[in-house]
Amino acid sequence: MTRPRAAWYRALFRLLLAAMLLSLSQAQAGGEGKGFKVGLTAVFLDNQTSFIRQWEKYLARRLGEPFEFVQRQSYREITQMLAKGQLDAAWICGFPYVRYRPRIRLLAVPLYHGEPLYQSYLIVPASDHVTRDIEDLRGRVFAYSDPDSNSGFLVPQVELLRRGIEPARFFGKTFFTWSHRDVVVAVADGVAQGGAVDGYVWDTLSQTHPQLTNRTRVVARSRRYGFPPFAASATLDQRRFERLQQVLLGMSDDAEGRRLLQKLNLDGFTSGDDSLFDGIREEVALFERGKR
Template sequence: MRFITAAALAALIAAPAMAEGWKDDYKVLKFGVLSGENEKDRIARYTPLEKYLEKKLGIEVEIFTAGNYDGVIQALAADQIEIARLGSSSYAAAYTATNGGVVPTLTDIKQDGTTGYYSIVVTRCDSGIKSLEDAKGKVHAFADPDSTSGYAVPYWNMVNKEGFKPEEHFGTVTFGGSHEADVQGVYNGTFDTASTYQNNDVNGIYQRMEAKGMIDAGQICKIWQSPEITTGPWTFRKNLPADMIEDVTVAIEEFAVEDVEGFKAYSSFDPEDKNPKVGFERVDADRYQWIVDMRAWIKAERRKSSS
């Protein structure tokens, strides 16, 4: 009887520690966000989610930022962060860098049930440039080599749909470093055209910049738009505990319902947007395989060009 009582007591003492599961090994959850906008605005958008996850999961949560997309991708590959909010192309880059060692779980979903957005090319409205053909010989800026809408999708479409190689069509091709830098460069006259993205005609990078007073309204115009792109995923390292991936995924899923104002900040809610983001949808690796294949094609084209 004494043995049974001691064993039961030991089990009771051990139970709280065992119940924590993966939290015993992961006292801090670090998530990375891409450099699509300036760091101040990135932090402002993701801080409500950071605070929500801390309360929901009962652990410390930290936001990780880097000066470019590759910084976040490499941090994920080097096990320096556990999760990242990636674009489709940066997910593909992380998938390649880790030999498939990442797991996509969620993407944003809009009010009408769609989960996509668009790559666009913009210019100053007073530039006289009305099409990609008009931009021949001009200075064009892509956003970042690991950007879906700011590089991979427009580059692939220019070659395979529009019938020209950007390096041969434009007078100069460069990288602005981020979507905001691309738009700001066009606004300032540094670039004639630039690749960026929008969700629709009232919600996108340049529209947000107008709303924030970074640029004057009515100065930036769209001259090209891609087919719809699946929004990038929340992506975990595959070497994390499966229950950790599921618990954090569920917590993020519930964010839109349990912290409505925080989700508005995260999603850059615009009351004029008739099709705002309303939550998340589960995704898997198959959803993004075409992006992985597209990136492989772009790399092969680069090798051919340099040989």
């Protein structure tokens, strides 16, 4: 090989190597290719392992890289992992979303009946024809879903505080079920004489498991709040944030995405606005004052 040709090959090799290193560094800077880890809790998606695997596969294909749902029992476990940057994003509740700002940021909000809103339901056994209000449950056994749930804990606590009632002394006994579905089960079975549950979950169960919800009665529906959102870690790279957001928002645009949304009993996702959670912020402030 002549010297000019050898020099040309060396120059070409250096150029190709530099291009490869630049491409690699850019991918690493954007976090691309490492996969997404997104948190879920049993509070919201309970006993739906098969569906979760289907959703994982769909999101992985749409994102073009590995995708994993990380499941934990409580909102607190998942939200703390998210705030520490151990997760890229998570489907949480508006209560921890408000509390953990600015370590987390709004990624997407589900649309239910066309709006990013939902309610808390106060439920009692269907055999209870007397209870008309939360004050009728004084001294009774009451089921909450999760201590970081807006609909399953914060709403009834604040309702009592607004009436000048100390929640800790109001009920005869309280307990956490760690899922909204299990609040319904506890009330239906008479283990609890009342419970607070996510209205979206109760409505969905009334379609899929009417034999369960028919054994309960909705006593009261709260005002409407921002629907439990998908939140991202503040450390998530902006390009990856936008990619994940676009895929979630685009689920309603393709047949498979719509099929998955139908199983979730949702219409789609919107980017939403932080002001959706102002109502929860007001209640958190009242709740914190009530604890002093």
